[in-house]
Amino acid sequence: MPRSTRKIPWASALLCLSLAAGCASLRSPQERPAGGDPAALTVVAEIALERGDCKAAAESYARAAAVGAAPLARRASEVALACEHLPAAWQSVSRWRSLAPGDGQADALYAAVALKLYRLADARAAIADFWRVQAREQAKPSEPEQTPEPGKAREPRKLREVGKAGRPAANLTELTALLLEQSDAPAVLAAMSGAFELASVSPEVLSLLGELALDGYDAQRAQRYAQLALERNPSDFAAKRVLARSYVVRGDPAKAIATATEARRDDAVRGAFELAEILTALDRVEDAHQELEHLRTTDASPAEIDRRLALLAFHAGDMKEAQQRFAELAARGEANDAALLYLADIAARDGDTDAALAGYRRLADSSVALPARSRAASLLLARSNRTEALTLLDDYAAEHPESEFELTLAKARLLADHGEAETGLALLSTALERHPQHPSIQYDRAVILEQAGHVHESAEVLDQLLVERPDDPVLLNALGYTLADHGLQLSRAESLIRRALVTMPDNPAALDSLGWVRFRQGDTKGAIPVLERAYTLGRDAEIAGHWGEALWMSGQHQQARKVWAAALAREPDSAALKATLARFLPDAK
Template sequence: MYRSRSAAVVMLAFLATGCAGLRHGTLLGREAGFGPAVELPPDAVAMGSFLKGEVALTQNDMETALAAFQAAVRADPDAPLLRLRLAPLYVRSGQLDRALEQVDAVVKLEPTNLEALGLQAGVLSALGRDDEAVATYERVLKLDPESQDAYLYLGALYSKKGETEKAVATLKRLIAKNPSSILGYYYLGRVHAAARQLDKAEHYYLEALKLNPQSELILTDLALAYELEGRTDKAIELYQRILTLNPNSVIVRRRLGGLYVGQKKLDEALSQFQEMEKVDADPREARTKIGLIYLEKGDPDRAAQEFDLVLAAEPQNWRVRYYLGSVYAERKEIDRALEEFGKIPADSDFYVDARIQRAYLMQKAERLSDAVREVEGALKVKPDNADLMSYLASLYRERKDLKSAIALLERVVEHNPDNDRYRFTLGAAYDEAKDNTRTIEQMKRAVELNPKNAAALNYLGYTYAEMGVQLEEAERLIRRALEIEPDDGFYVDSLGWVYYQRGDYGRAVEQLERAVELAGDDPTVAEHLGDAYERAGKPRDALRLYQDALARA
């Protein structure tokens, strides 16, 4: 009984599709119970394959359905119905060119077949052949001026092409024909939003909402437009309204939580992501957000709990693994942090950041050789990354390997000749190597590239002061640095040292006393003030400063 009912259902589905292109033959053969098998006519083979494909579709067996409809088309290539069943299967399997072959064949057979033309336009657009797709949609509208779908797709396609005026004109044609078209107003809102014409987007979204005040889709898009416009409070108001209609909206919980995070309303954000965790089929994203919020709130223990839950379900979630390593680093559990960061493989997007974190922790622990190895490992993945090379050079400098540091920084500057920060760093390395000529050359170039680079201005001025040359130029450079950062104690120290080198010890003392006050316990600044006191006839003050500097060194 079940088999008979199934066959009947399939046959009804077959007849309902209007298979005019199939030429009806008689199913003869041993399997039908009519004696010896005979060769079936082509249209009968097509019918059998068609039925097999339909059954496979009801069972979601795409592979069998595709093979069946391919066989049906081979048996009856002039049947538009069969090609129109095969083409979407090619689309679903990503074989767009083969899908286009099928609809092109149907259009050739039946030039006014609206279903074929609509599918043809869609496939052309998916293939990036937008101009042909536009022409096809226009052709559909000439054949059927009432086709809402054609107006919507054509408007969306013009918007995709950046032709906003044509998109708007097309959709307004739809609204003129059908003033109650919710989708017409909605798509107009989307087109204007895509063009960042947010006031017009708001207008059309609100028109659509007049026709359907409870549309979650329209409310969500309007809220997104408010976000783009920076009207965060309006967006939050709409998201809250949506949640009264659908408390289980994962998308809205996510957006609302993100806005609260941006406003530093961490408790409100936490509440949204906790609700999202309850309703999301896959709660890992919500748990990750919750963990990050706990970390931001200064609760690394609860952050670790959330990250552990995610990793229990997905051990290879390297992003969360990185976050967990950061939690352990925050908790000063260095070995566990190093372990978690070390689990992240080289093919992960988080590998380089993990290596940098390991290097930083090792550097703090004075394991400089290990830190160097970590950064060298990161450079194997990103060999031309200037920031990585600069960090490695800083490690070389810290372990007194100036030759390696300078060679690496010269390579960085060679690849980034117009970056003032890299010029400054190279100049500082030359200074450590006692190469004043090259130090001055790089600092001058840094200032030329960025006249507001206060550090380079000060460094160049101080270098002149240390050398006892060009003291007027040195003062001018340092004063420019102080205009940018007036309370930097080291810049004030440089100015005081210029006065010292000039023999103006009174003004030197004045500036250097202020420098000590601003720079705190820096021994070099204290020593400079001691030198100035000595020259200014204050030996006891000088002795006190020298002893202080010696204690701090």
């Protein structure tokens, strides 16, 4: 199926939109254009919201914004983005920004919508304007914190502080968080990297860009940002963290370990787990385990040590140790929702469906409610308990209407995964009516079409998306992999994948695509090292299947078995890996 190189940024609308209501004041509105009554249009929009018609509300607000002042345009932008109505969001936020030049809040939301539409140049311009506002405001005294009006909830710090005077690096961090909620890291990196003069930014900003480059699968760029930061501040802890991780990705474990050790020595509090994290990233499980046990002789939190040991065991495929450690945390009352979710996942892996369902249901209204409900629904669908499965998701949507978009996509994917691709496609078609021209819906449609065997139609959808987003590396890789996996247009497939790798050179899914297309072209020898690197970076079972297949076809049967066995221990339920094993080792259990 089309290969996703990211977590698709589904709506987290309230989190993202509240940023627009930050502390910076709006500029005086420009003269109101003629045509239409903004007050009447606003009433129509609010009535639509009350009755749950998000599309009508977004469109009415967009019409109101076109003839209204800046505060109305801001509200229209918020509603449209919350409703995932991108045409209305773009119209409204463009209006807001034109009415409020120099307003960092308008620039921030404009950049977020531009990135969702992959309008990188527009996003970059808005980010540059946002940064200029920060630089201009830096010399001004900070405004005192406002006391909330009676009955009005205080906005979360992450949201309400964006745009405050005198804190440009912190504001940029909040902007980055907003953009990552709405788009993927390679796109955010592409927009942000051209918005600053590196010679004039602080080590803190350079470290932030380095973290973003790591998230965007460009370790060489991350290393460059970190080294620039350290030239300006040799003791910058964040820069050393970025540098150590860039060495991991670039295949230099000695430098990674040395840098992590230095960071830990320089800051024993923030760096307590630094070496353990790097050893884990290097897949040196025993060394990481020893390091975590050694930390018991320090002031490090015992509960945090146990949590990390449990995670280490889980990701290494040692479910017995992971279950024991997570259970001990729970018995001591030290397990958070994520730890309890792991316990339910382990029960599911062990085939104890009843225990897994009980665990997921206990988390149905927790901070991990959506993944817990989705995984429970998957188990119920596997049991042919369709009604209860879908009710789990529908009930959550009724209680959390802001999650409707995300839940619709989750439901479509679940149905497709359990043999109901046509029903999933029908859900997506309905969703496109509510959220017109939404690229995430169209992308999922391509995935499910391929899953259902409609390969050419899937490729056509991806091609159409590329017309609007010609340089989107996620789409380039998805189409390239789809073509390669089905033996279609292999030269074009390789070209598409290589274009994706220009933007995200260390992306394991894209590297897997490159290795796979070379294997499909008959270049088994050339495919093997590429697939090995892809697996080293991603530890993904499907990639292991490809790497092992290339090894097998080159005559390296023992090495192929070793690769498959290690991956199966990590991901025993991987359908892709199981399918590969069934072809080459039909008698294996």
